[in-house]
Amino acid sequence: MxxxxxxxxxxxxxxxxxxxxxxxxxxxxxxxxxxxxxxxxxxxxxxxxxHGRIEEHGLHVWLxxxxxxxxxxxxxxxxxxxxxxxxxxxxxxxxDAFSPSNHVGVEEQVEGSWQHWSARFTPNSAEPGTPDGAAGASASPAVFLQRAARLLADFSASLEQQRQESRRPEVVLSASPSRPAHRAPGGRSDLGRLVRQAEVVALVAALEALRLAGTMPERWGLRSQILDGLSRLSRQWDSAARRSTELRRTADLANLVIACLRGTVRDNLLIDPAGFGAVDHLDFREWLRRHGAAETTLRSPLIRGMYDLVFAYERGDRSRPRFSAGLGLLLASKMFFDYKGSIFWHMxxxxxxxxxxxxxxxxxxxxxxxxxxxxxxxxxxxxxxxxxxxxxxxxxxxxxxxxxxxxxxxxxxxxxxxxxxxxxxxxxxxxxxxxxxxxxxxxxxxxxxxxxxxxxxxxxxxxxxxxxxxxxxxxxxxxxxxxxxxxxxxTVPTQSFQAWLRTSEHALGWSEGLTVSGYDAPFDTYASMSHLLGREDWPAEAAVKGTAYFCSVLPSEAAADPVAAGELVRDHAIDHLTERIGHFWPAAVAADGTFAWDVLHSPGKRDESAAMDAQYWRANVDPSDQYVQSLPGSSAYRLQADxxxxxxxxxxxxxxxxxxxxxxxxxxxxxxxxxxxxxxxxxxxxxxxxxxxxxxx
CATH class of the missing domain: 3.50.50.60 (FAD/NAD(P)-binding domain)
Structure with missing residues (x-):
């Protein structure tokens, strides 16, 4: 044997x-x-x-x-x-073990103050873990182009509707490869919408023709046609972005999609045998900039949130964001177009x-x-x-x-x-x-x-x-x-912090069940996890009504001293609660701006020290605990299983x-x-x- x-x-x-x-x-x-x-x-x-409380290594969300x-x-x-x-x-x-979670968000700083930017992603009937359903060949740049272009059609229809009817844009992100149906035309606004959608439909057709053309001479004319069309769409959205916060946010997303399309065409990813891997030696943000992404888009919470979720900061230094461009394209395609049932699943x-x-x-x-x-x-x-x-x-x-x-x-x-x-x-x-x-x-x-x-x-x-x-x-x-x-x-160290609350998150001012990223240091990601309280074994007199998880990258230098690293994470948690938590929990902050420590569960005193000692935090600095990064060019050094x-x-x-x-x-x-x-x-x-x-x- x-x-x-x-x-x-x-x-x-x-x-x-x-x-x-x-x-x-x-x-x-x-x-x-x-x-x-x-x-x-x-x-x-x-x-x-x-009391049977759940103590995690960090925040784990299944996509x-x-x-x-x-x-x-x-x-x-x-x-x-x-x-x-x-x-x-x-x-x-x-x-029983997993539940769908379609409500996610990122945080955005506007004129010195932080704002929520949340979205509900359309669920579908597919089930994860099965070979059928919405997921498909999204590692193919051709499929990515088709789906991204159809998403642009939705953006354009939404923009025209907002222009004519003074309504917020109605963009729906879906795992379906086909765009959602819009109501039948019936007036001048619908005519304008159809004209703009026709332009994007023509773009989709040109992209498919470019894929089929391969290396034939005809591809160069198609390539120019596509790039010109993307430039027109980009100008359209740049103009729209100045009208409202909602349109600016949608414009950032449209600009991101346009840059991805433009880069995929310019870099010939449709015909390169390596596919997305052909640009893995480049940083995702730098690749987007090279292909015309606006600086506002590059600084947007959309991009920052992607980097936060994969701890994409070299040596844990938030001033050095680095992430493989090809992998960024693949993950964006998988996350937004290939999800089954729900974009996120909570345990x-x-x-x-x-x-x-x-x-x-x-x-x-x-x-x-x-x-x-x-x-x-x-x-x-x-x-x-x-x-x-x-x-x-x-x-x-x-x-x-x-x-x-x-x-x-x-x-x-x-x-x-x-x-x-x-x-x-x-x-x-x-x-x-x-x-x-x-x-x-x-x-x-x-x-x-x-x-x-x-x-x-x-x-x-x-x-x-x-x-x-x-x-x-x-x-x-x-x-x-x-x-x-x-x-x-x-690899890079990470940090996590879990808090148990005497007051529900809803009463503190937050929407329970929401996961957000892109927030300020020291903890850029926050997940409402109050749904887990029923699995813990708190006595009635403890009166625990909520729980929240926070996580972020930790500077690599912290790994030199594990004890000091643990103390650093504790200090970070205190700083986050006293200086930044009011954005999520306004009711936890007194009129003078101080944090109400009695919000946290504590079996004894309710001062800062006792309240913090009753929570749970980790400095993941052990060599076995550090997160594996995907820095530009690093895939070339990875070995396969055999x-x-x-x-x-x-x-x-x-x-x-x-x-x-x-x-x-x-x-x-x-x-x-x-x-x-x-x-x-x-x-x-x-x-x-x-x-x-x-x-x-």
């Missing part, structure tokens, strides 16, 4: 274990997951603290185009069959509760073994440098003699969850509270050396990229490609080249599936849903 070690229990590693443990491989493969500490999830881990991630979750819940096996569990199906409990606990249960039933409390220390090469000959682990804890395996889960209000500390009743001796950090005291750890042929045959490296320099020293010394990957693909250069080592994580080279759940799931395919000798993208770019199939 072939023995496979999965080194790391994050999304990518568990996805690989899921595919390798399919019933068809049960007689051929033995799969073991090695995990430091007491819980699974990696950067997506969550646990339950005091509607995450087909592979949703497919995994759907399979897990179907196999668990909780309605039959655990009918009292409050989350029994994937639809109905912590990510550890709705994703990792069910995965652990289902994998355990399949026979996958878990080795908790085992830290990966080093990979060792064979004498001929062609394979991994040995793996050194550090055993962090010993189980009691009567136990074969550690049970990591507890139950909170009927829901299996990971606790915030090890279940010491299963351990032989007390353990330290820092088992999940790279800097923990290792003097009590027992070294464990695993040998190829005796303990394992193949290994999947599914740690975070930040850990590679610490666990793969021999590989870095031997392989130039590994050295290039580590130096060429960057490109380790060693015949029994495969790679999984959102840091490999998987076709979606971004730090997100979907990328990690895709990478895990590709690692499993590589182990099994299948084509890398076998069974992977969607259309992507830059990865060999």
């Amino acid at each position: 072939r023995r496979v070690l999965v080194l790391g229990g994050g999304v990518a590693g568990l996805t690989a274990a899921w595919h390798l443990s399919e019933p068809s491989h049960h007689e051929d493969l033995e799969v073991t997951v090695v995990q430091r500490g007491w819980r699974l999830g990696g950067k997506g881990a969550s646990s339950r603290g005091v 509607g185009y995450y087909d592979n991630a949703f497919a995994l979750v759907r399979q897990v819940y179907q196999e668990l069959d909780r309605p039959a096996t655990d009918p009292s569990c409050p989350i029994r199906t994937w639809r 109905e409990a912590g990510m550890g509760d709705v994703v990792f606990a069910p995965l652990y249960q289902a994998l355990s039933r399949r026979g996958v073994r878990f080795r908790f409390f085992h830290r990966l220390d080093q990979l060792h090469l064979s004498p001929d440098r062609r394979s991994i000959a040995a793996i050194t682990l550090g055993r962090q804890a010993e189980l009691k003699a009567a136990r074969d395996d550690y049970d990591p889960l507890v139950t909170v209000k009927g829901l299996p969850c990971f606790p915030s500390a090890p279940r010491v009743e299963q351990l032989r001796d007390p353990v330290a509270d820092d088992l999940e950090t790279h800097w923990s005291d290792r003097t009590a750890e027992a070294p464990v050396r695993l040998l190829r042929g005796r303990h394992f045959d193949d290994a999947i490296l599914a740690t975070s990229l930040g850990m590679v320099p610490h666990v793969a020293g021999e590989l870095l010394k031997h392989s130039p490609r590994w050295r290039s990957m580590v130096s060429g693909v960057s 490109e380790s250069g060693y015949d029994n080592l495969f790679l999984a994580g959102d840091w490999i080249n998987c076709g979606l080279n971004a730090g997100c759940i979907e990328a990690a799931v895709m990478a895990g599936a590709q690692a499993a395919n590589a182990v099994l000798g299948r084509p890398l993208t076998a069974g992977v849903l969607g259309d992507w770019y830059g990865v060999r199939s």
Whole structure:
């Protein structure tokens, strides 16, 4: 039997274990997951603290185009069959675990004051995680052009309607490749609208003709026709933008779409075999500027929000925004045109509760073994440098003699969850509270050396990229490609802050359920998460009525001192509450401008210190916790799942080249599936849903 070690229990590693443990491989493969500490999830881990409160690594929102991630979750819940096996569990199906969220927004500073800019995206009947529905070949520049041009038609119709009828523009963003129908013509305003729409329809036809022309001489005339048409539309919207705030915002979006169309045509992405990848060496904002995007658009919350959501600031410096242009085009296309059901999906409990606990249960039933409390220390090469000959682990804890395996889960209000500390009743001796950090005291750890042929045959490296320099020293010394990957693909620390409230967000002045980005430092992203309170176990006397999550990038220099970094995030949270929270919670600020600390839940005193100590914050500076960035040109340094250069080592994580080279759940799931395919000798993208770019199939 072939023995496979999965080194790391994050999304990518568990996805690989899921595919390798399919019933068809049960007689051929033995799969073991090695995990430091007491819980699974990696950067997506969550646990339950005091009163069962959900404590996350950061803010996790699933997007509607995450087909592979949703497919995994759907399979897990179907196999668990909780309605039959655990009918009292409050989350029994994937639809119990996730709810659609179509209301999103960004924040905009206008003449020194911040304003909300929110939108409701049209839902559709498609379901994420299925091969059918709205999602399609959006990694194709041709499809992107068609959909973007049709969106321009909606903008133009909306503009004409506003001009003639003094109404706000009625633009609807939809995942459908066809634009929404407008009411039938019936007057001069409708005639003007039809004329303008006809111009855009002609543009759509010209774009399709350009795609079909390929490299033929006719393409140059079509190219000029398209660029001239885009210039006319751009002037039209520049004029409209001066009339009102609503039109200016719509004009920014139209200008962004026009710049994307113009750049796609000018840079010949329609015929370049690399597709979007042909411009991945450029920064997205700089690429837009090169193709005529207005400075107001480049400074708009639309663009800033995109950078915020992917922590796209070099070394965590907000004055150095950097993000691959090709990936920016792909993500915009996926987010706005390929979502299924809803643009966002909220989890109905912590990510550890709705994703990792069910995965652990289902994998355990399949026979996958878990080795908790085992830290990966080093990979060792064979004498001929062609394979991994040995793996050194550090055993962090010993189980009691009567136990074969550690049970990591507890139950909170009927829901299996990971606790915030090890279940010491299963351990032989007390353990330290820092088992999940790279800097923990290792003097009590027992070294464990695993040998190829005796303990394992193949290994999947599914740690975070930040850990590679610490666990793969021999590989870095031997392989130039590994050295290039580590130096060429960057990670960045992040920070998060969760607050529990004595007053509802609605009473404080905010719209519950809304997620916004693009706000002021230190926390640029805010998500209303009060819908999770029912999953926590607060006593009635606590009177907790709301909860809010905040996150942002953290300067790389903060990683030098983890303790100081934690204190810095605490200071950032205090600064955010005392200086900036009034924009979201006006009722939390007194007439003299001071923050009312009794808004925060605190079991004792209600002063600043006691109130802050009762909240939860994290400085994600550990090498395994840092976010993998997509800086311009970095995709060239990423290795694919089967490109380790060693015949029994495969790679999984959102840091490999998987076709979606971004730090997100979907990328990690895709990478895990590709690692499993590589182990099994299948084509890398076998069974992977969607259309992507830059990865060999």
